[in-house]
Amino acid sequence: MAKIEDLKEEAKKLLREGKVKYIIGYGAGSNGWLAAPLFIKKPEDVDKLVWDPTCVHNLVRFLVDEKRRKARQKQPDKRPVGIMVKGCDSRAVVVLLQEKFIDRSDVYILGVSCEKMGVVDDAKLAKKLAGKKAKRVEVDAQDRFVVTTEDGKIEMAAEELLAERCLECKANFPVIYDLLSGEKTKRPLDKPFGSLEKIESLSAADRSSFWKEQLDRCIRCYACRSACPMCYCDECVVDSINLAVTADTTADEKAQRIHWIQRSAESSENLVYHLVRAIHLAGRCIDCGECERACPLDIPLRFLNKKLEKEAKELFGYEVGFDPALPALISCFRDEDPQDFIR
């Protein structure tokens, strides 16, 4: 894993010189081992920054908040915000740029490379620890994880603890940055969509019952939506009212808003919600895995988005999050797009 001393220096400088409004990074979480988002306004707080395999969050999500905050302010501070991004997160920045949701000058990107590693899967770690409390998670010189617990250290191979998405990572170092910490190490990737095989090999009936069982647990807390940097719509089909309402919105506009999906957490409504979300993320999801990680009921949401990522690649040769100049997946086409399914 990258050492981030140089990044800290830069962060201090940026804040001291007032070049950025604040820096979104990782700090120590309250439970002692898992990192948490940290917002740094003063150069003296930069030393609170951490970089370790528990920096799982995709902080790009907070650029959406920043944009909303700016929209509410009469005279917004137009300076960029500094943001720490991993390879996957940087692809989210690319998508936001591609969609012109943000401008390149809105962000100062502090990239960190995962190099040969990635981030941990907290569920996997919990299973490994079997009730013991982690204090620290590190990577040793042999690229193995070292977990410090109350009664000693446990070592394990990277694959055992890495998040599933890291095992299928397409960008282990940032694709866009102003400053990069760590090496641009290329990593071989045999099966970019290997994790889907298990579900894909099921029969239609079994796939249906798999998803029913998974999605029946959904309580519609919308943590998946909330954690996602791409879910920035002001108007979402599941909300009771349109958040973009202003004093000028007419009664008819409000009255005629269609309730596509009921609020009740029922099988059919949950399924439709997650289908809508999945299709809306087609060609936009960069597989940061935040929806799945945030889900308190452990619904494997990543498998929905990953499937469409795979189809986009196989059907249209489309790969998201590498080129801000590329048009969005569904706002472009090629003459030779497959149409064998059309009668």
Next chain:
Amino acid sequence: MAEDYEPRIVAFLCKWCSSAGSDLAGVSRMEYPPNVVPIQVMCSGSVSPLYIFSAFNKGADGVLVSGCHPGDCHYIKGNYYARRRLNLVKKLLEYVGLETQRFQMSWVSAAEGTKFTQIIKDFVKELKPLGPQTKLRRNP
């Protein structure tokens, strides 16, 4: 499945082609099954995936989106966008276990009344053995 089961199909038909095609079938007194609820849209490219999910959610046993042949779109490119987007919808629906026959797309021009009737006939024939669609349907 019960003999008398009649599937319900929601068909989103492009105003410039398929909808006219269905009209042609009608005025030419061609026979086709009455299982279709046609919804005229301005372009196949205007059919949001949400419409399709919602149709299934509200009780459709099959959904058809029909637009102009490639090159014939009134808005130049709408059907190309539809082709790409709805391909993804189809894959997604199959992936969550919906029978692949339930969602269809077709190119039907204003002159193709016969093709339209054939598509509906085939669609109904394929849907019948599947029985009612319950996977996305609310209160099945």
Next chain:
Amino acid sequence: MELNVYTPQLAKIVQTKDEVVGARAIKTFRTEFANGARFDYRCGQCAMLSVFGKGEAMISISSSPLIKDYLQFSILRTGRVTAALHDMEVGDLIGVRGPYGNGFPMDAWQGKNLVFIGGGIGLAPLWSVVQTALLRKSEFGALSLIYGARTSKDIVFKDELADLKGQMPVHLSIDVAEPDWKEFVGFVPTNVLEKKPSPANTIAITCGPPIMIKFVIKNLKDLKFEDEQIYTTVENKMKCGIGKCGRCNIGFHYVCKDGPVYSWADLKKLPQEY
């Protein structure tokens, strides 16, 4: 059987009247309970109206509780439920549950002068008090009304206001000048300063858009009204009406149950969350 607080009684619309037409349409409805249910309420209380299939909306009752034949509601067309209400006709059924809220402490105001200050649709909750005060005229001192709207077309209860002029001083205003307008032009708070109601033994009751209320209170204070002499109503989004669903609170007060009527002395102690 136990009373179910969430079950509305069916009521029939017996009269409708367009008060204001256009983009910010206001319509007045009178309803009668379909099954002879009774409904005793105080001025300033509200009822939860249902349009089945659309939902519920909390609406203040604009008729006087002393009139037992019907309930009257004046409703601004603003969202899903109110738009559906506007589309309803005489004979249609709606649901009514309530009454909710504290209402105005009219008994405590006996012997005092009452000055009503309203803006736009804010006259609706005041109307119940105005009517009641007129019916119990001997119990109160002098009555007067200061009321304004954006334009002359946005004025509600136009006919009733004309009648009212025979019974108490009525000072009308519109925000922007119009050719045929003879009365005050300007905002309601300005008209308050202009008309200078005396604070002596007087209660001021104000109701209208939040920004108007804010400046009316400021101006009343300038006219030496005490906080305890100023009453107003607060509006927040509501669902249950009975202090359970958790959304209409300002501080520890649920507006649906502990409000909507507040004296300024009480309201200013609460956080500005409305």
Next chain:
Amino acid sequence: MEKILAKKSFPQWVKKLDSWRVYIPRKDEEGRWNYFEADGGEVSLDVLQTTLPPKKILFPQREVFLEFAKTLAGNRETLEIKEVLPEVKPTVIIGARPCEARAAWMLDEVFGGEFKDVYYWKRRDQTTLVGFACTTPPSENCFCTSVEGSPHSEEGLDLLLTDLGDRYYVQSMTAKGEKLISAAKALFEEPKPEAKKQVKAAHAESEKKIRRQLKDARPIAQKLKGMFDSPLWDEESMSCLRCGICTYLCPSCHCFDIGDEVESPSPLKGQRVRTWDTCQFPDFTMHSSGHNPRPDKASRLRQRLLHKFQYFIQVYDKFMCVGCGRCITLCPVGIDIIKVLDKVRDHGA
């Protein structure tokens, strides 16, 4: 009434409760704990914290209030409204954590009072809560002892079971609880005096095992009164995602929405339902005009904390937090209610 139940008799006891609907925590294949209806399979009480508290049994996420339908007879349209009340079988929740029962004791206040909520009480009256004292804290974020609870608190409970190695010490607080004992009298023994001593010691010991602490919760409640406009809320809510985890999974959060679900628009047919809602969603308080009294994450975080640690105390003299720690454990960005309140306490000091 106090009794002893041998652990090996526990499954038999559960089986004997066949005239009740029995809920008990169970682990699924993926290792997630949750409350399930007992189906005659294996039962045990060796549990960690369930993801969802048993709140969902007393206050389900979706509740039908009424059904409405228009029918056309001739050319006359009639509207019919049918009130729907839940049919509730006598229910037992076995293995409820004492804190989860305390939450019910708080919800009793909310759904009681002047306007009694029949839907809640239909369930509550029929439900017997059998608690399981936490001799080991079920979560590393437990802090019940800081909010006037304890790992063996009795509020809201009908029975309390305490693990004494090979037996459970059974305390009955109510007639409802005694009924469960009477259902299988033969399985219960009278406790010996030393068992009483043991249970006391176990309870005292359990309090010491609670790892996390919020100091001075009552003074914090007082202090919160002056902190409505503090910049603290903005700082602490920066990382909030505005999801519903902290509230939906909270045993004492109870905010809800009421809405009409239309099955058929013509002729009209549908249901009026109550569903869970949360102060963390922006549309929760948004007026129809678009005005929102709680427009940002800061005001919504503040609302959650003030509701739990100020407003509820002002009205009912209880915290609306049982200290189960779920909101801390499950927050995707590590917002920690204890840390935030620590800052409130130390604010300006």
